[in-house]
Amino acid sequence: MVKTIINCNIFDYDTYKENQYIRFNDIILEVGNMDDFEKKDNEEIIDFKGKLVMPGFVNGHTHIYSTFARGMSVKFNPKSFSDILKQLWWRMDSKIDLETTYYSGLVSGIEFIKNGITTFIDHHASGMDIRGTLNELKKGTCDEIGLRGIFCFETSDRFDVDSCIEENIEFLKKQSEKYAGMFGLHASLSLSNETLKKVSEFLNEAPIHIHVAESLEDEKDSINKYGKRVVERLEEFDLLTKNSILSHCVHIDEKEADIVSRHDVYVALNPTSNMNNSVGLPNYKLLKVKGIKTIIGNDGLGFNLTREYLNLYFTQKYRYEDPTFFSFNDLKNNIDNVYNLVGDMLNIKIGRIKEGYKADIISYDYIPFTSLNENNIFGHVFFGIWDKLDVMDTIVNGEFLMKDREVKFEVEKIYSEAKKIADKMWDRL
Ligand SMILES: [Zn+2]
Structure with a gap:
């Protein structure tokens, strides 16, 4: 059924327009000024009463498997990043089943819906069950909740490598407008040459x-064991395929950045996680100078992606001791890049409130206390709306998954069941 949102203001990173209507099914059919609006037969009208409408967020790198770490207690006294992996994440994911x-x-x-995230790119690990896990994850997030997701299983020498490879290959055969x-x-530090060779044999041009180089240890490990840096290793095994995501790249050097720039790949930045793990901060200057496409993720740390936007903006100024470094335009480029990546992978258009784009839309109730116009709207969004994220509506593929802050699912029931499942996993630790 066709729906039409009336009386909204629209900011889609390109243009700001007030007093608009948006007519859509799964795709945006028409956007226009309220002065020209005429109701059609059999369409549902939703009055937004002046709400600000924007495209839904895409989380460019996350780990849904870490969800049940909240409040979990393990013996934790890390001296390095690999200690964090061994004492917390590897210990936990070894106890995760279907x-x-x-x-x-x-x-x-x-949680994504509540935070306006309409698409996510996940990196999954689970040691008790490997085969079939990506499908379970898709079932929970895409089939039942209704989001768009990009999935993969973390191949690692600590798992049965053949099962990891099979799980990735099996899921790569699946493709729709909702998932890929x-x-x-x-x-690098958990993948031998033998494993990388095997992966490259099965890769068939799929993106990795x-x-x-999340921590310096990854580079040191690569140099010590293989006599080359991490990105050089990946290139040697022909793994830098189109649309690949290299997450973090905090410690890559100029030579590696040159290699990355020669391939049609993306680097995912996760500044809050980097600070939390005390591994350093993204070297955005290097990536930008080399023309490398970057996107923003949160590395599974919570669900509010705008915290990453704010932290990236602030930490880059801090890192280079330059209050003019990293502009709203840089931020917009990162956001556009992830829309392009996901659009290409799912074969859809997302990221604009325009005819022909998917109706992946979020809204805010925002009453400005200073002048707002097309020239300063990004400042209002960044310093006002994203500082205290309070999404009112989340629409994916034309479906309201949250309407006026009311999530369409039985949240309490699902969460109380989830708590039992999480307890069982904690008991296994
Ligand atoms: Zn990660």
Whole structure:
């Protein structure tokens, strides 16, 4: 059924327009001025009463499997990044099965909706069950909750490598406007040459999704074991395929940045996670100078992506001791890049409130206390709306998944079931 939102203001990173209507089914059919609006037969009218409408967010790198780490207690006294992996994440993901995966998907899906995230790119790990997990994750997040997702399984020498490869290949065969696969790899430091060779044999031009030089240890490990840096290793095995995501790249050097820039790949920036793990901050200056396409993720740390936008903006100024470095335009480029990547992978158009684009829309109730116009709207959004994120409506593929802050699912029931599943996983630790 065709729906029409009336009386809204629209900012889609390109243009700001007041007093608009948006007519849509799964796709935006028409956008126009309220003065020209005429109601059609059999369409549902939703009055937004002056709400600000924007495109939904895309989380460019996340780990839904980490959802049930909230409040979890493990013996934790890390001295390095690999200690964090060993003491927390690897210990936890070794206890995750299909049921845990499915419920972490449901819960994450609901939290994404509340935070206006309409598409996510996930990097999954689960040691108890490998085969079939990506499908469980898709079932929870896409089939039942209704979001768009890109999935992969973290191939790593600590798992059965053949199962990891099979799981990625199997899911890569699936493709729709709602989901697609990538080939997941953990990081250089957990992948032998033998494994990388095997992956390259099965890759068949699929994009990879891997952590690169998140901590200095990844580079040191690569140099010590293989006599070359991480990105050089990936290139040697022909793994830098189109649309691949290299997450972090905090410690790549200029030579590696040159290699990355020669391939049609993306670097995902996750500044809050980098600070939390004390591994450094993204070297945006290097990536920008080399013309490397960057996107923003949150590395599974919570669900509010705008915190990453704010932290990236502030930390880049801090990092280079330059209050003029990293502009709204830089931020917009990052946001546009992820829309392009996901659009290409799902074969859809997203990221604008324009005819022909998918109706992936969010809204805010925003009453400005200073003048707002097309020239300063980004400042209002960044310093006002994103500072205290309060999404009112989340629409994916034309469906209201949240309307006036009311999520369309039985949240309490799902969360109380999830708690039981999380308890079981904690008991296994
Ligand atoms: Zn990550």
